[in-house]
Amino acid sequence: MTLKFYNSITKKKEVFKPLVEGHVNMYVCGPTVYDHPHIGHAKSYVSYDVIVRYLRYLGYKVCYVQNITDVGHLTDNADAGDDKILARAQRERIEPAVLVEIYTRSYFEDMDALNNLRPDISPRATAHIPEQIELIEKLISKGYAYVSNGSVYFEVSKYREYGKLSGRKQEDLEAGARIEINLEKRNPNDFALWKKAEPAHIMRWKSPWGEGFPGWHLECSAMSMKYLGESLDIHGGGIENMFPHHECEIAQSEAANDMTFVRYWIHNNMVTVNGQKMGKSLGNFVTLKDAFKKYHPLTIRFFILSTHYRSPLDFSNEALDAADKGLKRLFNTIKRVRRQIDEAANGETTVLVYEKLEEHKKAFLNAMDEDINTSGAIAALFDLSKEVNALLDSGEEVSKKCMEDINSLYQELGDGILGIVPVRKEVKADIEDDFSEGDKSVLKEVMGVLIDTRNQLRKEKLFQLSDFIRNKLTEIGITLEDTQDVTLWKKR
Ligand SMILES: [Zn+2]
Known part of the structure; x- marks a missing residue:
């Protein structure tokens, strides 16, 4: 059994081998905290949570960094438009810092409910301005960036490998580029590392180029470098951020450090509603807080994991109802097992039962090894349940110890790795709905x-x-x- 990841940059499934044996440095682009998280965020962060859990299960020491974007993310994702944080703060007539605090808390609240483990470090962009300025200075001194009217831009033509992740060639970019009126740029493809703050822009910091604020792409390079080093084992993020965000991260980091920025690029697919992307701009998003009113957070987690992280997930109430039923079916078997622990007699259980348990565990782990195939892993849990139900229905005497071992297996795979099976007490309290x-x-x-x-x-x-x-x-x-x-x- 060997863990393989589909690496977006080589477009191949590859055996995972970290740079330092036994250690994994992992960075995932975090949320821009200007609103409550929606189902799309849940898909992304549940997927990476399971990857982290599985790496740890395999014995890796993982350092998981996921940033909080609290400045610089502009409304059109490129170098124009308003800062999302600032625009929302002005609309709500509160300080940007207050807005950021409200939605950062809301984000963690929902992620906790979904049973995501907290990242080891959650660095904020505004808390890393000196690091970002330092990186810009390095890029200027190496000839990759230029100052223009108080802003600083990365000169894309200087970095020959620009486009290697998204497959977009510079010529195509130029041909297909939107006409963007920005006279400060030498080339429309150049992207901002630092933006000059206009007088009304209250989110501003002093820099060698005057007062301004960092460009969105820069924070991920600066903060991953600070906490994880110049070369990362894994970088994750939503597929929609492959271009320009991740392409720009690669350009900045590799130009600055002259080494491979990321060894395994992992991208999760998005949530769709009737085939259309779920998102704020389309107005078809469902916040997690609203979804939790109708569905248990673990149902949503289970729903997400029923589809592979690289496949789109189509959201509908019918699909969630089906997930709810599926999860309850799984819980019913686990409850049966847990009741048996109290009732079964001490004694021996045949080796055959253990051999079968081992087979299901193997099927589960094999699925996980194949690029974190959680739907396959869930199927293995259902096969296990079928086996367990048959065993309990057979009338054959099964020992207390065996029941405990079956319960531990559910715990190990369903809770430890997938995070969908709560511990014994919680199942009783939270999910168990024994009453008609x-x-x-x-x-x-x-x-x-x-x-x-x-x-x-x-x-x-x-x-x-x-x-x-x-x-x-x-x-x-x-x-x-x-x-x-x-x-x-x-x-x-
Ligand atoms: Zn990022």
């Missing part, structure tokens, strides 16, 4: 009786007994809250 509508009304009545009994006991000062009821309920995930005149209950 009819059961629910009975539950309400029974809870009413219990609460009345407890209140009566308290009135009679029989606190030991009233506490006993409360504690027993807490154990099964039901909490009581005594307000002034009634006792409320909720199931975690």
